[in-house]
Amino acid sequence: MYTYSATQWIFGNEDIETSLIRLKKYGYDGVELAGEPYKMDLERIIELLHQYEMVCTSICGIYTPERDLSSSDPAVRGNAIQYVKDCVDMAERLGAKLVIVVPAPVGKTAPDPQSSAAAEWSNAVNSLQEAGQYAAAKPVKLAIEALNRFETYLVNNLTTARRLVEEVKVKSVQIMADLFHMNIEERNHTEALRMIAPYLIHVHIADNTREAAGLGQTDFEPIMKTLAEIGYEGSITMEFLPPVSNPYLAASSDGAAEIFDDYTERSIREIKRVLTRIG
Template sequence: MFRYSATQWIFGDEGIEASLKRLQKYGYDGVELAGEPYSIDIEHTKRLLKQYGLICTSICGIYTAERDLSSSRPEVRQKAVQYVKDCVDMASSLGAAHVIVVPSPVGKSRPETTSSEEWANAVNSLKEAGEYAASKQINLAIEALNRFETYLVNNLETALALAKEVNVDSVKIMADLFHMNIEERSHVQALKTIAPYLVHVHIADNTREAAGMGQTDFEPVIRTLIELNYQGPITMEFLPPVANPYLAASKTGSSEVFDLYTERSIQEMKRIVQKITGTASA
């Protein structure tokens, strides 16, 4: 019913082959690769994906201060837009359908100028990047991050307003359950509100650990996705408890913990799907 993947950058500085081997072991369909188009070896990655029988479902953009689509500085915006375009090229080369975009970077708690000006900057940046993505038949998926990580787009209603103002067919929305646990009053209603734009989902529990290890009730979420005939991937994005999630990418983690979380996440999703549909999830 769903294609399951996991974000590779959550495994820290682990080599990509080790990550792909883990995903194959626990029955995943694909991987979401970090948006680092300037360092990845595309041909080597293609060979590894083929070797382990996995697809690249998506590219997770990494939005630092130097990649700020809303910046008041034109040179920063220009570099940010080019970065998204380069991620689109990366996605196209690897057969991925989606590139995740965050309008204002992690760590930006307030505007450099005004919120309205930076909103307009984000709209213009996404128009340009979105038109390029459309030419490559790639979706840009706007991700709303919680108020403690950034300021401009914190919930799905705001992401919807942004996508509508951009008004480019390739600019869609993704839903991240960790951020939704903080910002949304109702998972179900939020998903229904953005349904026409929903192309991607990230799964983590309220603790940001693997699904099933915290307090999130995922059953209504999965039931709603099934009812909405959601066609995108279900991507696991569990993380260690750090204030800045990008710090995880520079840390060496425990392979035992990675194994536990990777297995637990997909088992929890498949258990829920089976409970709802009465059939085992492949």
């Protein structure tokens, strides 16, 4: 039996309590919170999670240019490492099992002018080793997310994510799979999932349009069957978004509650329907 959650930052500027009420209404078990440890009232969030009998499944790191783990600028890289550590502390406090990590920030589609891809890869490895060792002591895991080529450049597919994890060689540093990015970058969903099976600790669900599951062309049946066959035991986390070029724009928007309700209900209903079908 999977734990179902949704990424709260997709609801934009909506108050966290409103989001939790929606998730509870449609049968979710928990929430994935944005990695903003400097802005969130964690005591209030803990109280609300208890009130609505929800869990915090994970922390979704928000990787902006000043949080660049691959940067060749020591100050930027140091700030990024500290940010991941602070997200790990946030996860520990909220009882979350993992923090999502993107090695190069959203919007960075090439190496910095004074650097190179090889140098930035090495920087990312070193950064993840330090952050991963910190996480291991909590214990919290780091989940490397591969973003598509239009959003970042260093880690775009699961093959590259696996290579990065195997170079880092820290057990707390693992991999997550995001179905939207996979729709762009992977030639075969099920083969890609089997390839990262030893490291897979988290899954994001969205259709090929990045909308709620069931609104696009993605065939979720073989995907969910493969997750079951490889023994995946993490949460199923919905991360649907409106059609924006930069996903972080959604975090600062004031969306329509009726659309959020529709997508939230539709996503869990579709995945549960698929799981019932495959038994």
